[in-house]
Amino acid sequence: MIELDNVSLGYDHRAILHDVNMKAKPGQILGLVGPNGSGKSTLIKGMTRVIDLFSGRILIDGRDTKTIKRDELARLVATVPQSPALPGAFTAFEVVLMGRTPHLGLLRYEGGKDLAIAWQAMEATHTQSFAERRVSELSGGERQRLIIARALTQQPRAMLLDEPTANLDINHQVEILNLVKSLCLEQSLTVIIALHDLNLAAQYCDWMVMLNGGKVYAEGTPPDILTAPNIKKVYGAEVCVYPHPINKLPTTLITAGGSHGTS
Secondary structure, rough: EEEEEEEEEEEOEEEEEEEEEEEEOOOOOOEEEEOOOOOOOHHHHHHHHOOEEEEEEEEOOOOEEOOOOOOHHHHHEEEEEOOOOOOOOEEEEHHHHHHHHHHHOOOOOOOHHHHHHHHHHHHHOHHHHHHOOOOEEEEEEEEHHHHHHHHOOOOOEEEEEEEEOOOHHHHHHHHHHHHHHHHHHHOOOEEEEEEOOHHHHHOOOEEEEEEOOOOOEEEHHHHHHHHHHHHHHOOOOOOOEEEEOOOEEEEEEEEEOOOOOOO
C-alpha cells in the first residue's frame, strides 16, 4: 500500500500541492485526474523522491520513504514517465534489461537470472517480437510497452504511470491500459496512473483522485467523481455525463453550443 499523509510538494520553495491525503492499494488502479498544472506529475515525482517533500509523509507498507534507500525504493516502486528519452541505438531488449539496475551491486553485471526476468517482462508486455530491433525503429505504442516492460523488470510492488497514453491513437491507448489492468490484477501491483482522458480513466480506474488548485478536490469511484458539476468546477467545461451503454460507467460528452445536460 502507498499512503500519502498531509503531503505538500513543489519546486524552488514554491508549493504546487498542499496537504494531500490518499491511499493506493494492491490489485487496484488509482487514477489521478485534473486539469493541466494541477500537480499530477508533481505528485508522482514526489512518490519516487525525484523531488523532496515540503511537508508530510509518504508511506509504503507503513514505512516512511525518507528512511528507504534509493536502490531499495527503486526495487519497490517503478515509474513509467511521460514521453521518456530512450537511447535510439540500443535494442529493445537492452532497454528492458536496464530495469535490473536496482538489483545489481557495484560493478556487477547482469547474470542469467536477470536476463530471464527481462525476457519474462517482455513476454508479459508482448514486446518479444521486436527484442532485437533498435529503439529508433519502434512506434510510439511499441516504445510505451517497452517502458512498461523495463518497469516490470525491476520486479516492483507498485507502478506509477504518468500519462502513458499521451500521443497514442485510440487503439494503442486501449492496448496499453488493457496491459496495465491485467498486470495490476495478475501481479497484485499497486498502480497509480495520471490520465487526461476522463473516459479512459472511468473505464480503467478502480478509485480516482481529482486534483484542483493544488489540493484534492474529490476522491472516490469513477461514478462518484466524474459528474457534470465536478467537471464544470474543476475543468471549467460544460459537459454531459451519461452511463456507458454496456458497463454503466460514466461517459463524458462535450457540449458544443447546444443545450447542456447533467449526469
